[in-house]
Amino acid sequence: MNDAGEFKKLTPHFAGECFPVSGAIGAEDITILKNGIAIVSCDDRRKTLNGTPVQGTIYAYDLKQEVPQLIDLTAGVKFEFHPHGISVFENENSEVRLAAVNHTQTKNSIEIFDLKNNVLIHDKTILDPLLVSPNDLVMIDNNMLYVTNDHSVSTQKGKMLEDFLQLSRSNVLFYNGQNFAVAATNLGYANGINVSRDGTTLYIAETVGNRLSIFSRNTSTNELLFKQSIDFKSGIDNIEIDVAGNLWIGSHPKLLTFARHAKNGEKLSPSQVFKVSPVADNTYAVDEIYLDSGDGLSASSVAAVYNNTMLIGPVFDEYFLQCDFNNRF
Template identity: 55%
Template sequence: MFFSLMNIRSILMVLSLGISSFIGKTMYDAGEFKNIHSHFDGRCTSVYGLNGPEDITILDNGIALISADDRWKTLEGIPVQGKIFSYDLNDPLPQLVNMTQDIEFEFHPHGISTYQNKDGEIRLFAVNHTSNGNTIEAFVFQDDRLMHLETISDPLLISPNDLVMLDRDRFYVTNDHGTRTSFGKMSEEYLQLSLANILFYDGENFHIAMEGLSYPNGINKSLNGDTIYVSESIGKTISICSRDSENNTLILEKEIYLDSGLDNIELDKKGNLWIGSHPKALAFLRHAKDPEELSPSQVIRLSIKGNGDHISKEVYMNMGDELSGSSVASVYNNMLLIGAVFEDHFLLCHLGE
């Protein structure tokens, strides 16, 4: 009996140490012990009039397009219709304009991407999360409005997050999880399982373009379209991928570790990557449940050289009192727009010289 009790105690001690180590590692990997120092070489003002400005992309003419959805209302079980706004950065007194006020179907936009052809036609595709499943919604600009073209759906759209258009019909889209159930998704996150993927849509069908990813979040393409950039929130890396010319699968060429919960990716006119990020992932999860809980916001600029070298710079960091849960950073001239997953505003910042 004595030896039996000793064995039980030993097993319990080992289990206790294992659980403690797992909790400690999870907290460390999530950035819980990071020291946050707010800084920005410029000035920012808050722009109100929308909820959940999660993704922002800016057209060449300076019109920002903002994907907005009140996710707190959705979590409360009382979802309200999401919107895509325009915001003209060349206007001295810009106003938010609802571009999707005419649509009649359920709309909760997430990631967005645009494509402009040689004739000037602009198309916008948006990830949409509805009560009946996930879809991609296709729009075209018409008379300062977004006119709906079609709804694209497929069982492979397990958990779509962001997308990047290659032309008027084809695109890549990230599935940030590889499982459908809440338990499965939680297991992927806390056990840091690489089960997610990226899909390619050829204009008619979806195909798996890349697998084995750890929460692939943002996706974008280089200025010439030959390279695809993917951010992994749990992996905390930017994956640089080339495209197979025959089947459009993605081939990993390089990974850049940035030690932060990376979200959406936007490019400036020089090809630099601007990334909205969550430096403390657990703080962001607390913020998602309670608006009073602040989540630090971070913007990283990543410059990738022709020889493969790179330079990363933290352009913006804030404890979360100015903006909590930053998800995107988009640049036009000397203006920087920073959006967030849940907030009721975004930041319009002017970069320092």
């Protein structure tokens, strides 16, 4: 119970103002392009859990606009689509390629798209037996990526057992454009993943482990070497990195409460956002930026920042938050 954070006292705070952006159900992952356009991965997970799944959506949300609007980028997707973690790669010509973890009723896959004229054009589907429980991913270039498996098994019973026993059996895979290989192992629910702007450091959020694991990445061989971990005493989720290299992490401070919220939307789950700033070699400053009891937003899974604006996405809620800081970061 202590590991799950159930007895911790929460004091909600945020130095700014937030308002809900409706129309995006289950905005579990959000990433922001260099031009200020947020890409929002949405899926109505409650309907899926209830056996009545509906097609998921990836939206664009332009933060440069005075009144941003949600634009459906996947209206033309004809195959079953339930996006989870997403990642983008922008080349020197500002061309955007997007990868999305997809969970259908029968398989897990990674879907690759090219973003052109507010449309995600599907390029290919990546399937592999090693994708047992993919969660999040990070693109290294147009073809290569790392992806987390949050469990070592695909069955619901096996996943529940790993969670209950807090087993560190999940892993990270590397995809070289043709094949997958295991890149990191023995992780406690490998969840969010991202890479430093220079490509030399890989960050992995271990939700059940309550820690951020930091690996050095060989940019020639793509091999990972564990460096250190940071204890959060919270179930950290997705990781976004701003233009200054700071990490922004959505988190679940009470994991058992989150589990109850997953079963019943009327039971609120707290939301939390951390900012992690590299300050020197192997040294990081950790600040709690946002904390809410679940009234403003339940079960935050991601936070992404552009200029003075932060977007916070949830696992289940029917809206995400747009928050403006009182003081610019």
